[in-house]
Amino acid sequence: SYVLTQPPSVSVAPGKTASIACGGNNIGTKSVHWYQQKSGQAPVLVIYHDGDRPSGVPERFSGSNSGNSATLTISRVEAGDEADYYCQVWDGSSDLPFGGGTKLTVL
Amino acid sequence: QVHLQQWGAGLLKPSETLSLTCAVYGGSFSGFYWSWIRQTPGRGLEWIGEINHSGSVNYNPSLKSRVTISVDTSKNQFSLKVDSVTAADTAVYYCATRIVVVDTGYFDPWGQGTRVTVSS
Numbered sequence: 001s002y003v004l005t006q007p008p009s010v011s012v013a014p015g016k017t018a019s020i021a022c023g024g025n026n027i028g029t030k031s032v033h034w035y036q037q038k039s040g041q042a043p044v045l046v047i048y049h050d051g052d053r054p055s056g057v058p059e060r061f062s063g064s065n066s067g068n069s070a071t072l073t074i075s076r077v078e079a080g081d082e083a084d085y086y087c088q089v090w091d092g093s094s095d096l097p098f099g100g101g102t103k104l105t106v107l
Numbered sequence: 108q109v110h111l112q113q114w115g116a117g118l119l120k121p122s123e124t125l126s127l128t129c130a131v132y133g134g135s136f137s138g139f140y141w142s143w144i145r146q147t148p149g150r151g152l153e154w155i156g157e158i159n160h161s162g163s164v165n166y167n168p169s170l171k172s173r174v175t176i177s178v179d180t181s182k183n184q185f186s187l188k189v190d191s192v193t194a195a196d197t198a199v200y201y202c203a204t205r206i207v208v209v210d211t212g213y214f215d216p217w218g219q220g221t222r223v224t225v226s227s
Contacts, residue, residue: 001169031211042201043152045215049208054215086152090211094168096142098152 002091004099011105012077020072020102022087030089032070034063037101038083046085047072074104082106109134111218113202115187119225125189129202129218130182136160140205141185142214143176145198153198157205158185192225199223 005023012018022032032050035043045054047063050070060075074081087099115127129141142157156166158176166174175188189196202218 031208033211033213035214042217042220043214044217045213048206048213048215049211088152088213092210094165096154096167096205096212098154100151 001095002089002097004087004089004097006085006087006099006102008100009103009105011107012074013107014077014079016077018074018077018081018104020074020085020104022070022072022099023068024070024089025068027068027070027089028066030065030092032063032065033088034072035086035088036081036083037086043086077104077106079106109204109216111202111204111216113200113218113221115200115221115223117222117224119192119223120227121193121225122191123225125192125196125200125223125225126186127200127202127221127223128184128186130184131204132183136180136183138207140165140207140212141176141178142203142205143187144201144203144214144217145196146201146220147198150198155187155189155200194225197223197225 034047037043050065051063110132113129137160140157143155178185203214
């Protein structure tokens with residue numbers, strides 16, 4: 001099965017930029033999607049197709065994907081961005097795996 | 108704007124059958140895949156399977172033997188059954204809309220989640 005690897009945690013000060021990585025074998029050849037999950041809530045899509053934003057998601061959220069790593073970038077981080085973030089792909093055959101999740105802490 | 112509302116039993120004994128239903132409000136029921144996903148502290152988010160309006164199903168190979176997903180187009184609802192549950196099936200279960208694109212697909216929106224506990 002296709003494995004997606006994320007760092008367990010990332011910390012950032014308010015107003016700074018947070019980068020959350022998602023590693024996978026040749027992940028640059030796949031389309032990566034990102035979800036935000038706040039405490040006690042269902043996940044919400046924040047980035048699809050590597051770098052597209054659903055309507056309503058702030059422009060501060062962006063994504064990139066190349067080689068063996070995809071990245072979710074959150075600029076001008078706010079306290080309300082504190083959440084768990086998950087990446088997800090289609091493995092090319094029969095599964096839709098998620099990364100293990102990264103807890104973003106706003107200091 | 109599609110909205111998903113899910114329900115089902117939250118407490119089961121080992122060997123019982125887990126049964127959840129998700130209703131789809133707003134938008135079209137066709138043109139999407141309707142998925143079930145579960146979340147545990149140990150295994151994170153795990154895609155269980157999906158169905159479309161015509162009944163075509165796809166299952167996660169690791170769960171396929173115990174899972175059945177069905178659809179009721181007259182009610183715009185789809186359902187999940189997991190047979191012979193064990194403590195390992197304890198999780199928060201979500202229904203979700205999978206937007207299907209060639210060679211990929213993402214989930215938007217999600218239902219509110221149902222916490223299912225398996226305990227004797």
